[in-house]
Amino acid sequence: MPQTLVSPAQYREEIRKSRFLTLAAPVESAAAAQAFITAHGDPSATHNCWAWKIGQQYRFSDDGEPGGTAGRPILAAIEGQDCDQVVVLVIRWYGGIQLGTGGLARAYGGGASKCLQSGERRELLRLERCACLASFAELPRIKARLEAFQAQLEEEHFQADGVFLKLALPAERVQALRDWLLDLSRGRIELQHERYKSFTESVDEVVDNR
Template structure:
């Protein structure tokens, strides 16, 4: 199952006198990825190569290295580690010895892979979005069940009789949550897909 990082991580390596620093962090969208890359890029370095992936969206950059030798191997490392919602920046300070295209691809991909391996991971759970209405008397009991069933309360709006809830429900817990809601509301309420 895909995972993201719990927090930022890094990895340092020297290959034939070139220094490589790989930095990785969890992200939620393209803007956050670009902000991470801009914040951590080193203008004094020879190259700041990167890749990020959020669901089916991804981008990468070779930043002046020969085409396909940096950004693609970094993206391949992200996918090879079964990561998602992750950005990886690999900074290189040239040491004077050419690595060749194969050496560059191995250096960038390897640094990214080792960086991701060293980070703490959080498994990503696929969630569906649903809504329901609970009466005030039912609300505390239903909210207590949400945590047990790994369901996130995304939004709640109160009215004269109770609250309209918007929920993010893990696919494997949907049936249990539907049953809990039916029991608590005595069959009056069902989850509605959003």
């Protein structure tokens, strides 16, 4: 079962005179992850490398370190710890001794793993994202019943022919909600899985080879 942090965590380490500060926190959106990185990054540091993962979405940055030596190892640490809905920022102050590509990957990935291990964690429910089109008359009854299925209303869009709803709920409750909606609408409302695009790009290019 995937886990997230209960509260922010940090881990400090010095490797061959380079200082590393790793910060990790729970987040629920890409915007929240980027806001954490902006708020806690140190402009005076040599590198501010990071990764975050929220469901099927993830992103990472090497921030000037050689490609594949920072952001991706941080992301691998998040996945290796079976974490989700977390952001990890690793700040490095260069100490004058090159670590090599392998040393960098171990430093960034290892720091991220130790930081996540040090924090208090909680299990996440595996949520499925679904969508359906309901009539205006059916909307109040659907909203009133969502809590019974542990469903969250993420978005609603009013259209000429009804209301388009995007929902998130535990995977084991999807079929029960689908059956209830079919019964409510006499077979007209069909609950379908909503697919979200993931993105995996790194946002930086290789600048140096420290």
